[in-house]
Every structure is written in C-alpha cells, then in structure tokens.
Amino acid sequence: xxxxxxxxxxxxxxxxxxxxxxxxxxxxxxxxxxxxxxxxxxxxxxxxxxxxxxxxxxxxxxxxxxxxxxxxxxxxxxxxxxxxxxxxxxxxxxxxxxxxxxxxxxxxxxxxxxxxxxxxxxxxxxxxxxxxxxxxxxxxxxxxxxxxxxxxxxxxxxxxxxxxxxxxxxxxxxxxxxxxxxxxxxxxxxxxxxxxxxxxxxxxxxxxxxxxxxxxxxxxxxxxxxxxxxx
Amino acid sequence: xxxxxxxxxxxxxxxxxxxxxxxxxxxxxxxxxxxxxxxxxxxxxxxxxxxxxxxxxxxxxxxxxxxxxxxxxxxxxxxxxxxxxxxxxxxxxxxxxxxxxxxxxxxxxxxxxxxxxxxxxxxxxxxxxxxxxxxxxxxxxxxxxxxxxxxxxxxxxxxxxxxxxxxxxxxxxxxxxxxxxxxxxxxxxxxxxxxxxxxxxxxxxxxxxxxxxxx
Numbered sequence: 001x002x003x004x005x006x007x008x009x010x011x012x013x014x015x016x017x018x019x020x021x022x023x024x025x026x027x028x029x030x031x032x033x034x035x036x037x038x039x040x041x042x043x044x045x046x047x048x049x050x051x052x053x054x055x056x057x058x059x060x061x062x063x064x065x066x067x068x069x070x071x072x073x074x075x076x077x078x079x080x081x082x083x084x085x086x087x088x089x090x091x092x093x094x095x096x097x098x099x100x101x102x103x104x105x106x107x108x109x110x111x112x113x114x115x116x117x118x119x120x121x122x123x124x125x126x127x128x129x130x131x132x133x134x135x136x137x138x139x140x141x142x143x144x145x146x147x148x149x150x151x152x153x154x155x156x157x158x159x160x161x162x163x164x165x166x167x168x169x170x171x172x173x174x175x176x177x178x179x180x181x182x183x184x185x186x187x188x189x190x191x192x193x194x195x196x197x198x199x200x201x202x203x204x205x206x207x208x209x210x211x212x213x214x215x216x217x218x219x220x221x222x223x224x225x226x227x228x229x230x231x
Numbered sequence: 232x233x234x235x236x237x238x239x240x241x242x243x244x245x246x247x248x249x250x251x252x253x254x255x256x257x258x259x260x261x262x263x264x265x266x267x268x269x270x271x272x273x274x275x276x277x278x279x280x281x282x283x284x285x286x287x288x289x290x291x292x293x294x295x296x297x298x299x300x301x302x303x304x305x306x307x308x309x310x311x312x313x314x315x316x317x318x319x320x321x322x323x324x325x326x327x328x329x330x331x332x333x334x335x336x337x338x339x340x341x342x343x344x345x346x347x348x349x350x351x352x353x354x355x356x357x358x359x360x361x362x363x364x365x366x367x368x369x370x371x372x373x374x375x376x377x378x379x380x381x382x383x384x385x386x387x388x389x390x391x392x393x394x395x396x397x398x399x400x401x402x403x404x405x406x407x408x409x410x411x412x413x414x415x416x417x418x419x420x421x422x423x424x425x426x427x428x429x430x431x432x433x434x435x436x437x438x439x440x441x442x443x444x445x446x
Contacts, residue, residue: 065249066242073249080253084260091267094275186365 001128009128013135019112020143021202026110029103030144031194035155038162040148041141042096046085047107048137054078054113055121055133062122074117075108082107095165112136143201150197155189157182280315280327283345283354288324289317298434300328305426307331307339307419314434323348323435328427329358332419336411337361340370342419344381346427348435351385355420360412367412377413380404386424394421 019025029047034040054077058065065073086104089097097104107113116136121129152159157179164172187193277294284293296316302308308331317325325347332340340360345353355378357371369375380403395401396413405413427434 066245069242069246072246076249076253080256083257087260087264091264091271094271184365189364
C-alpha cells in the first residue's frame with residue numbers, strides 16, 4: 001500500500017464520508033451515549049475495535065464465503081466480536097460496562113459496521129480493509145467525542161466526568177470543571193440536546209465544505225482570468 | 232433438481248462451519264473472562280455495601296454471609312433477593328437489604344439499605360432509577376446529599392405517621408417540583424424497616440450450613 005492510498009482511506013472515512021455526520025449511520029448509539037466525552041469516546045473506541053477486526057478478518061476469507069449467505073456470515077462474525085468486546089469490558093472496565101449498558105451489544109446492529117464490511121472489506125485485501133474499518137471507527141469516535149464535549153460542557157459544566165470509570169479511581173482528579181458552580185442546562189443532557197448538537201455539527205461540516213468549494217472555484221476562475229489576460 | 236439440493240447442502244455446511252468457529256471463539260472467551268467478571272461484579276457490590284455499612288460495623292466476610300430473601304410485598308420485590316449480614320465479634324450488628332420503590336415518577340427505584348441491629352438505619356443508597364435527570368435524580372449520590380438524610384433514622388425515633396415528606400405532614404425533606412420521587416423512596420424505606428422488625432430473628436439467624444472444615 002502506498003502512503004497516498006492510506007491517506008485517501010483516512011480522509012474519506014474521517015471527513016468526506018464520516019459515518020456520524022455525512023452517512024448518518026448508527027445514529028441510535030450516537031445520540032444516546034454522547035452525553036459526556038468519556039461515554040462517547042469509549043463507545044466510539046469499542047466500535048472502532050469491532051470494525052477494524054471484523055473488516056480485517058472478513059477480507060482475507062471473502063472468497064470462501066458463498067455469495068448467498070454472505071450477510072448471515074458477516075453478521076455472525078460481527079456479533080462474535082462484539083460479544084468478545086463485551087466480555088472483556090465486563091471483566092476489566094466494569095464501571096464503564098454498566099454505564100454503556102445495552103449500547104455495547106447494540107454495536108452489532110450499528111449499520112456502519114455491516115456497511116463497511118459489505119462495501120469495502122468484501123472487495124479489498126485484508127490490510128486496506130482493516131485500515132478502512134479503523135478509520136471509519138475513528139471518524140465516528142471523533143463525532144461522538146466532539147458531541148459529547150459540547151453536551152457535557154453546556155449541560156453539566158464539566159469535561160471528562162466519569163473518566164475514573166474507564167481508567168480507574170486514580171483518574172478522578174482529571175475531571176475539568178470548565179464552568180465553576182454551574183447548575184446545569186438540562187436540555188443538553190436530554191435526547192433533544194443530542195439532536196440539536198448533531199445538527200450543528202452537520203451544519204459546520206457543510207459550511208467548511210461549501211467554503212472550500214467556493215475558494216476552489218474562485219481560484220480556478222482567477223487563474224483562468226489571468227490566463228486570458230496573458231493571452 | 233439434484234444440483235439444487237447439492238448446492239443447498241453445501242451452503243448449509245458452509246454456514247455450520249462458520250457457526251462452529253464462532254461458538255469456539257465465544258466459549259473460550261467466556262471461560263477466560265468468567266472469573267474476572269465475577270470478581271468485578273462482587274467488588275462493585277462490596278463498594279456499594281461499604282458505603283452504607285461502615286467498616287467499623289463488621290469484622291466478618293460480609294459478602295459470604297448471605298441469606299436468600301423471598302419476594303416480599305413489604306420490600307417491593309418480585310424476585311428472590313440477597314441479604315448480607317454484618318457481624319462484629321460474632322454478634323449480629325447490621326443487615327443489608329434490597330428494596331424496590333415501585334411508585335417512582337419513572338417506574339421502579341431500586342434501593343439498598345443497611346439496618347443496624349438496633350433498628351436504626353446505617354444508610355440508604357439508590358442502585359438504579361429512571362427519574363427525570365436534573366429534577367428527580369437528587370435522590371442519588373453524588374447528585375445530592377438527600378439520601379444521607381436517612382442515616383440514623385429509626386421507627387423508634389419517628390412514629391409511622393412521620394415517615395412522609397414534609398409536604399404530606401411527615402419529617403422528610405423534598406425539593407419543590409419533584410415530590411413524587413422522594414415520596415416513593417421514603418415509603419419504600421419505611422416499609423423495609425417494618426419488614427426488618429417483623430423478620431428480625433430470621434434475618435440474623437446463623438446460616439444452617441456448617442463452616443467448611445468441620446464437615
């Protein structure tokens with residue numbers, strides 16, 4: 001794989017085809033667990049792990065899976081990986097396991113996982129597939145993290161609350177009280193806050209894209225104009 | 232016809248093969264993590280018990296000294312729950328009970344409470360609830376200190392009519408705008424204390440099984 005290919009995969013997954021704010025896949029966990037940074041990023045990383053390994057395992061065996069039963073086999077492999085992740089979190093990150101609750105098993109039903117396996121891993125070699133799964137997962141994690149930060153600061157006035165659940169009691173002092181003596185703004189924590197926040201993120205993403213497109217257009221007309229003057 | 236049958240069988244065999252591999256991976260992970268999971272569950276439970284039953288109250292292995300409590304109307308439970316007994320120098324000092332307040336604003340509120348041998352509450356905590364965030368959730372720590380108001384209360388000190396929120400003429404605080412939640416909790420704690428009084432001897436009875444080593 002060339003460096004350019006790797007760069008393309010990452011640019012495509014994190015910005016151009018971001019699962020959270022462009023493809024809008026897997027909105028259920030996205031909206032439900034993004035109430036704090038720690039929750040959002042944790043579920044994002046769990047999803048990333050599942051996507052990397054599932055794309056990486058399915059790609060090398062793709063030619064042995066009969067076309068008619070490919071979807072059941074894909075789902076079977078994804079479900080096994082999710083359950084393995086669930087066991088591991090239950091054993092080693094119990095507090096977080098309780099907080100994320102039903103959303104860990106629900107990674108199976110997150111359409112982005114199956115979508116990448118079907119659209120990318122079933123047509124490409126193992127390494128690029130694993131990278132694509134990882135990049136897509138990280139794109140989702142980034143959205144979950146940013147959305148979680150927005151909702152947490154506005155809703156609770158803190159950042160990284162609950163980090164001790166992920167990293168042990170020693171990390172308790174890492175919680176930032178961004179706004180001291182804050183009484184909270186309930187709507188940011190409740191589901192509507194998630195929709196409003198996601199809407200703002202999509203709008204920001206589109207605004208950046210439109211601005212970049214306008215610049216590119218201005219640059220081409222300008223160079224065309226200077227070319228005609230020169231002629 | 233024969234060809235269709237053969238390709239169907241082949242596909243089925245293929246799917247069975249994948250299912251077998253999947254089962255093998257799953258069961259090995261299950262056996263590898265089983266003990267660690269049991270330990271984490273127990274540690275989390277002990278942490279909760281330690282919050283309401285202070286360490287100076289017992290010197291026994293409280294997580295092992297358990298008793299099955301059948302479903303009870305007074306405790307609000309519909310399934311068998313586990314009570315943990317705290318003993319100091321062999322004498323019963325407190326018991327940790329699970330109770331459910333079925334009439335919270337968002338359904339069941341499950342509680343864990345420690346009652347001293349004297350009938351006095353050592354502490355109460357909310358284990359899980361579905362009350363409105365930011366409104367009814369002050370019943371759980373660390374969102375509010377309200378639940379600590381039960382510490383030291385007993386049926387001897389407060390007569391039955393006092394076990395209500397102040398709005399209903401009782402002795403317990405509440406926050407304006409969210410009365411249903413504390414009302415449900417106070418009622419459940421009171422009923423659990425009645426349960427304790429009625430079953431006191433049975434709760435503290437020695438377990439029938441003999442200590443290991445004597446057998």
